[in-house]
Amino acid sequence: MFEFNAFHILVLAALLTTLGTDPSAEHAAPGRSTLPGRFFFLAVNPADKTRAGEPLDRLLYEMPANGQSPPRVITKFTYMRDLVSYPRSGTVGVNVRTGSERGAFLVDAHPGGKFNVTPLLSPKQAAVFESVDWDAPTPATPGHRHLETGVVLSPDGTRVAGVDATWHLCIIEHPGGKAIFCSDNLVTCPGNQLTWSPDGNMVAFVSPIRSNLTACNLHEVSALDLRTGESQQLTDVPGEQFNKEMQRAIVKQGDPTNRWHRSDHPAWSPDGQWIAFSSSRGIGRIRPDGSGFQIVAKGLDPTWSPDGSMLAYRVPKTKGAAVQMARTRFGYPMGRRREPT
Structure with missing residues (x-):
């Protein structure tokens, strides 16, 4: 061990x-x-x-x-x-x-x-997914930048998905770099991994829930269908309750939400039938259409074996x-x- x-x-x-x-x-x-x-x-x-x-x-x-x-x-x-x-x-x-x-x-x-x-990625391609650090640029660090999220290559190797500097999901051609899908309204949570469906038709990602007031304090797993451009929130796993002071700080005014929502780290199964993810209650799995939710283990950051077993x-x-x-x-x-x- x-x-x-x-x-x-x-x-x-x-x-x-x-x-x-x-x-x-x-x-x-x-x-x-x-x-x-x-x-x-x-x-x-x-x-x-x-x-x-x-x-x-x-x-x-x-x-x-x-x-x-x-x-x-x-x-x-x-x-x-x-x-x-x-x-x-x-x-x-x-x-x-x-x-x-x-x-x-x-x-x-x-x-x-x-x-x-x-x-x-080439430097030009990487720039799509980069953002200026909060403390930069300054005269001393004019080029201090970072990747907003871990970019992920599609199963067929022809596209790359990631989060751009404005926290929106963006998909570009690979190796060309031409934008295929860069949403102006599909907000994602930077710093979280994305995952492709095995057929390359969908991308699962982490996004703030409707109750979220600022940043990504409350988030769940969503999926985008690239064939239609439609997205939906898949998971809804409330965790521990927070106090009223915290509620005022991170929840939209008038919204009754008073529990943490921290589902993240989605991972698509090799057969395309399930998405595993971390949540406040442990490792969960759910169907790509949002059905069949189950908690399968206690832990974090799941990944599948290549045969899905x-x-x-x-x-x-x-x-x-x-x-x-x-x-x-x-x-x-x-x-x-x-x-x-």
Whole structure:
């Protein structure tokens, strides 16, 4: 079992659960030696001695799902976020939110490969999804900018979705960069990952609910149908109640909402039938039409195995977090299937 400081973990495939006829049931671990495939996760370098207030290098790790060898570092960036798996191309996507290395990158994750890193976007393309930092520009930092969100490549590799500087969903051609869909009224929440449907016809994203007064304090998962241009809020998972002072600060005047809405991190299943997401009540899943809502586990930040048989998700702990396994018939967390020999 490998442990990491929970504060430093950004994305971690931390626990697996099968999704059978009873999706609320978690199954006992059968022993990690039975699991094929690999984990990929982001964490801060444990040897980093950076002083308080200075940026930390974030490392992309790979480790076998069976736990028979320790994690190894693939690459590192400062301000690296947003781990995305692209099984079709055998790559892993990461986004560097700010700094001189700002941009979206693809890492070759084929077994036995060299993990070569290539830019996903040209500087002109990346500019669509960039915004000026709150404390910039200044005479000292005229070009201090950051990506509003982790941009995500479509399943067929021809489009990229992300959030632009005005917090609106924007989709551009790839590699051309021509805008395909940039909404003037479809507000999204920056800093949250988007997810494509496997057929490329829809995008799920995080958006503020109608009760939200400012920023994205209250948000749920929505979906946009690119064929029609229509969008709808899919989830509605109220959490803990907040007091009247907080209600006045974040809820529109006269609206009765008095509970947190914090559903985020949508992840579309490989068969297109489900969207998994984090919520105030745990890991949920829901149909793309908004039906079939279920809570399936306690945790955060779900991701699907490429065959759709498992969910991997992060389990926060008071003192660190551990990579744990739960029973599964087949499949593996983020990565590619190990080829038979």
